[in-house]
Amino acid sequence: MDRLHGLRPEDGPLTVFAGGPAEAIERFPANVNVAVGLAWATRGRPGAGVGVGGVVGGDGPEDAELLRRSLERVQVELVADAAAVRSRHEILATGPAGRIELTFESAPSPENPKTSGMTALSVTRTIREVLARRG
Structure with a gap:
């Protein structure tokens, strides 16, 4: 990790982790929301076999098993790049x-440059959706 702390823009990108989401959660909990979100979104539906889609908010044992298996399918690679201005996510699904290949970049939050500006918007939207369902 000393190499990571001394990373300069001219050094280029440095892969700091490659593996599954479960290990990434343990080692880099602040950097795996997209990977875990992909695992959740691709877990399938209880009673429908493995596939894309699903029921938001399912919490039964079958749903937990689908999520466990999807966490085994998803692979994570975290790359540090001192020259990067935006947070970049590259998603490959086969x-x-x-x-399918998808790439998106997000600007840093003005209040906290260590996180994406989209993170706060995403959390806010999720909270509003949950409150709307309850009320």
Whole structure:
């Protein structure tokens, strides 16, 4: 990790982790929300076999098993780049139906440059949706 703390823009990108979300959560809990979100979104639906989609808010034992298996399918690579101005996420999904590649970048939060500005917006939207369902 000394190399990470001394990383300069001219050093280029440095892969600091490659592995599964469970280990990434343990080692880098502040940096894995997208990977865990992808695992959750691709866990499938209870009673429908493995697939994409699902029921938001499912919490039964079958749903937990689907999530556990999806966490095993998702792979995470965390890359530090001192020259980067934005947070970048590259998502690659492959399967029998084909291949999807998605890349998105987000600007840092003005209040906390260590996180994305989209993180606060995402949390706010989720809270509003939960409150709307309850009220």
